[in-house]
Amino acid sequence: MxxxxxxxxxxxxxxxMYQIAMAQGYWKNKMHEQEAVFHLYFRKNPFEGGYTISAGLEDAIDLLQQFxxxxxxxxxxxxxxxxxxxxxxxxxxxxxxxxxxFECDVEAVPEGTLVFPNEPLLRIKGPILQCQLLETPLLTIINFQSLIATKAARIVDAAQGDRVIEFGMRRAQGPDGALSATRAAFIGGVVGTSNVLAGHLYGIPVKGTHAHSWIMSFKEEQTAFAAYAQVFPHDSIFLVDTYNTLEGIRKAVEVAKQMRENGSELKGIRLDSGDLAYLSIEGRKILDEAGFPEVSILASNDLDEYLIQSLKTQGARIDTWGIGTKLVTAFDQPALGGVYKLAALKDAEGNWEFKVKLSEQLVKVSTPGVLQVRRFYKNGAIVGDMIYSEPLGVETPATMVHPNDPTQRKIFAADCTSEDLLVPIFQKGQKVYSSPSLTEIQNRTKQQLGLLHETYRRFLNPHAYKVGLEAKLHDQKMNLVIHLRKTEQQKNHD
Amino acid sequence: MxxxxxxxxxxxxxxxMYQIAMAQGYWKNKMHEQEAVFHLYFRKNPFEGGYTISAGLEDAIDLLQQFxxxxxxxxxxxxxxxxxxxxxxxxxxxxxxxxxxFECDVEAVPEGTLVFPNEPLLRIKGPILQCQLLETPLLTIINFQSLIATKAARIVDAAQGDRVIEFGMRRAQGPDGALSATRAAFIGGVVGTSNVLAGHLYGIPVKGTHAHSWIMSFKEEQTAFAAYAQVFPHDSIFLVDTYNTLEGIRKAVEVAKQMRENGSELKGIRLDSGDLAYLSIEGRKILDEAGFPEVSILASNDLDEYLIQSLKTQGARIDTWGIGTKLVTAFDQPALGGVYKLAALKDAEGNWEFKVKLSEQLVKVSTPGVLQVRRFYKNGAIVGDMIYSEPLGVETPATMVHPNDPTQRKIFAADCTSEDLLVPIFQKGQKVYSSPSLTEIQNRTKQQLGLLHETYRRFLNPHAYKVGLEAKLHDQKMNLVIHLRKTEQQKNHD
Known part of the structure; x- marks a missing residue:
């Protein structure tokens, strides 16, 4: 569903509201069917990170199909x-x-793709009225899911192969906030969720055991564990910190021994408070010494990629990570600042007029054109993304200009391979894209992250991946900006 | 809807998932219909602030009715x-x-009420299986809406009577994240939203004018203004920063003059970038000198309560504030850490067993009982909230104990008036509450904030409002904690 x-x-x-107001404006001015091009992009990777994972396209497609x-x-x-x-x-x-x-053409980057600042994640071409109305919902869906997929990818990266489970529903923005977060977290690489409705709607594996209230509803902690083991003999993970964690682990061991006598094995224990490094190390010892080296240790309690990294450095013996609040809210940066800008408008003669939005800072000036992103590869790694305008094409050899320093140029050598990232999704309002499954999207994320050297993936001061404008596009943009600024200045002097 | x-x-x-797993556990252990009491509360006001505004109850009621x-x-x-x-x-x-x-009793604090750390916002009493299943959705709804209502109240407070409009949909967590955020922001005091669907579903006034793309779709900025004024002669607010802000304002004035000749008045201008203090002061001068003192100046661009306060200090001439990202994501603290804890369970003989969840920090130990919150008033101001347990009642004179320092006690004098905050919402699964309208809830927020001295409302180091446990409840809790810790210790020594 x-x-x-x-x-x-x-x-x-x-x-x-302003989209509908402008729509009426275009209609009254008989401009509403003028063909326009808008691009959806962001200006900065979230979390001071080195990359972003695109997500949300499938919900956007659904919205466009039902528009x-x-x-x-x-x-x-x-x-x-x-x-x-x-x-x-x-x-x-x-x-x-x-x-x-709906009758627009839409090109977009498939979900689970590495994307970088200033490159379009989605391009929509069609009657300006339609493009305009769709700005807000497209931003809502793609901003949020890309943000969370990226956060999840970072957390999964920090966990170094350990299992990561999302359970943030109680801190998300209502039912759909939680569902969108779970979907995006799965794209980013988590293996399961606590969200049962997301399990039902998206087929994501659901996970969960018991809470403190289970323990508190029995007179004795050990009785509570034993009762739980009776109900789920092969799927029990005991939460051990209701009263005293190490004591709780010892009681879990006692119950695990009874379980073994009855032919089942305890699956894991969960730590939800206290010093997770110390408790997991001591807990591992208690479990191992009692003959339970296979019992998993799951930890939770406001974790994120930084805490996981820190706990790993301290030698914590945690093998499964439960992540809630910090993941579903993207706590340290709860919004991706994606924008949606007009870049071209066809005049009455059928010629494109290219459009820019000026800004005092050149980096914030939008890029005119009908844009596409060409990604270059060398020896199995990605080496640069070049934004080009389809009407202008690409010079040979492909040359791109540094976005903040036009004196720096990068020429992609002939031995580079390349691919264009934006693929057709809708043509004249008809879907032409074959949507991958959510698991295929998750696999794509993994494959894409594998293309990126770890220096781009580190959390502190990551290497900046090269994204630039194709040389002709750069010149076109500069000329347009200079022209607009000149026009402004002349008027100011009038 | x-x-x-x-x-x-x-x-x-x-x-x-663990709620359903525990539900099966209770069922298999024939405990599922045992009567339990759970409380929903949070431990810390968001944003380092001095208060929280409760919100979300109406959605929670709806969810419970359809459960x-x-x-x-x-x-x-x-x-x-x-x-x-x-x-x-x-x-x-x-x-x-x-x-x-559904057959539980539910008591809750009405939406738009001032609430403080550790006091229950909602109490649910009924079969433990039902109470358990409802933990997550109740937290999702009430955590998020209370967070946003509080953020909105702070922003509205900073605006000192200016109009505040919410337009954060593009940065919210999908469709429902945006709708919930808009609803809660209205409770907190914003006067309108850009979210058209929220306008339709909740009857909140919708606001909005045009974007940069409107300007860019015309050859000239002034032509774009004039065209817009033709479409909305009495409802035009011109966005003036597409190219050069002050120049944009001068063009807006030219169009405003034409409008006046044609019998209409420009409503406002909007600033969306640059130095908002400088531009609003200069813009105000330009407008006033041209004979347009009534034209409103609306500002937006990643604003929050701190920036509004700063702009006011700088003498900015902004009279309407458009707030997006920072409001709908509660950017500086995107989650309220509300929890939901078992506090009592009825045994086979029909007696309450009181429950606590221990923690190394005493402030994090949950409070046992069937709790209610009594708020005391003196001379039109609120002076303290006392959490008491209904089975224990309240001593005369009412005495409450400081939560972190049991040697400090506060006695409420006989000239204080009081009221109990939790009101009946459901009895045996039937709704008994007459839901107020959204506007009534918004008015309640205003009235409630008026009860709170401004020292509690300031953003930096606000005065801490007094919340404590009624003396008998405090003693009961301490005895239970000491007993549990002693039991643990004895076992550790065995």
Whole structure:
């Protein structure tokens, strides 16, 4: 069951008011069917990190396939009034919305792909009115899921092959916040979730054992363990810190011995508080000495990639990590600042006019064109991403310009291979993309991270991966910016 | 349209796996209908602040009213297998779930109420199996909405009577994350949202004008303003920073003059980048000198309560604040750490056994009992919240003990008035609460904040509001903790 199926009513109103206001503006100015190109991109990797994992496309596809204003949506828009108590929206415009069907071309980077600042994750080309309305929902879906997939990938990386399980539902933004987070965390590499609804809807393995309340509902901790083992003889993980952790582990061992006599094995213990390094080391000793080297030690308690790394450095004997709050909220940076910018508009003669949004900082000036990203490979590693404009094409040899220092250029040698990252998703509103399964997407993440040298993956001051503009595109952009700034200046002097 | 109506399928599976595992454990041990009491509370105000605003109850009520396992949910649970490829759940247990209907008593603090650390926001009493299953969804809903309502209240406080509008959808956790955030932000005091779907579903006023893309889709900025004014003659707010902000404001003035000739007035301008203090002061001058003192100046760009306060100190002439990312993600602390703890369990003889979860830190030890919160007032201000246990009652005069220093006690004098914060929401599974409208809840927030002296509301080192345990409850808790620690110690010495 996908996003739109589980959401009622239609999601057509899931957008910012100004998009609908502008839509009416385009319509009244008879510009609404003018062909436009918008790109969705971000300007900085999250968490001061060296990479981002793209995610959310499948929900975006679903939203685009169902993009339709229903009578209920129209009725709501009809009810809105402006300052003079007059209807805000024209009946003709609302009629147009009601009859409109999605007809854009969409290209996007597949989910689970490594992406970097300033390169488009998604490009939409079509009637400006439609592109405009879709800005907010596309950003909502892709910003959040890419953020969480990236956070999960970092946590999984820190765990160095240990199993990572997501269980953050109680700290997510409501039901769908939790579902989206779980989906994205799985893309990033977690092996399971506590979220049963996500298990049902996405087929993600669900995990979980018992809470403190289970222990507290019995008179004795050991009785509680034994009772749990009776219910789940082959799937018991005991939470050992309700009263005193090491004492709890000793009681778990006693129950594990009884279980073995009855033909089953304790699966694991869970630590949820205290000094996880010390307790896991001591716990491992207690378990090993009692003949339970196979019993797993799962730890949780506000963990993230930094704490996992620290615990590993301290020799902690944890083999399974339960991650909640810090993962589902991306605690240290809870938003990816993705933006969606107009880059080209076709004039009445069918020629592209290229568009930039100026900014005092050159790095924040948007890039004009109909953009594509070409990724270059050498000896099995990725060596650079070149943003180019399809109408301009690519010079031979491929030359890209450093985004902040135009005097630095990188020429990709002939022995590099390359591929274009944006692939067709919709053509004239029809889906042309064969969606991978969630497990295939998770595998893609793993494969992609394998292409990236560990210096780009470290948490502190990672190496900056090279992304630049193709030389002709760079020149086009500079000329356009210089022209716009000159125009502004002249006007200021008038 | 409420949460469960807009969400398909049923939300019964919206919980952590371990809740369902424990539910089966209780069922197999024939404990599932034992009466339990759980409390939902948090341990620390968010944002290093002095208060929290409760929110989310209405969605929680809706979830509880619809709490029912459908055949589809049961079929999914049937499909789950454990380590030995055997079904994880017993058919008899699943049959029990399927026939189960909600029959708990629920008391809760009304939305829009000031709440403080350690006091229950919600108390649920009923069959332990039901209470357990509901832990995760109740936490998800109440944690997030209380967090955002609090953030919004702080931002509105900083704005000192200026209008605050929420427009964070693009940075929220998907459709429902955005809807929940908008609802909670309105409770906290924002006057409108950009989220059209939230407008439709909750009746919150929707706001919005145009984006940079509107300007960029015209050859000239001024033409773009004029075209927009034609479409919305009485509701135009021009975004003036696409190229050069002050130049943009001058063009806005030109268009405003034309508008006035045609019988309409420009409503406002919006600043979205650059030095908002400088630009708003200069912009105000330009507007005033041209005869437009009524034109509003709206500002946005990653604002929060601290930036608003700073801009006010600098004399910024902003009268309307658009707040996105920092509000809907609660950026500086994106989770409220609410917990849900077992506090009492009725034994076979019908007597309450009181329960605590130990912790090395006494402040983290849960409080046993069937708790209620009594708030005391003196001369129109609130002076302290006393947590008491209903079975123990309250001594006369009411005496409460400092949570971290039992030698400090506070006696509430006879001239204090008081009220109990938790009110009945469900009795035996039937709703007995008359839900207020969202506007009534927003008004309650305002009224509640008015009860709190500003020293508790400041952002840096706010005064700590007094919350303590009623003396008899304090003694009961201490005795239980000492007893448990002694039991542990004896065992360690055996």
């Amino acid at each position: 996908n996003l739109t199926q589980r959401f009622r009513p239609s999601l057509a109103l899931l957008t910012d 339709k204003f229903e009578q209920e949506d129209i009725a709501y828009l009809q009810s809105l009034t402006g300052s003079k108590e007059q209807p805000l929206f024209d009946e003709g415009f609302l009629e147009y919305l009601k009859n409109m069907s | 409420n949460l469960t109506q807009r969400f398909r399928p049923s939300l019964a599976l919206l919980t952590d 029912k396992f459908e055949q589809e949910d049961i079929a999914y649970l049937q499909s789950l297998t454990g380590s030995k490829e055997q079904p994880l759940f017993d058919e008899g247990f699943l049959e029990y779930l399927k026939n189960m209907s």
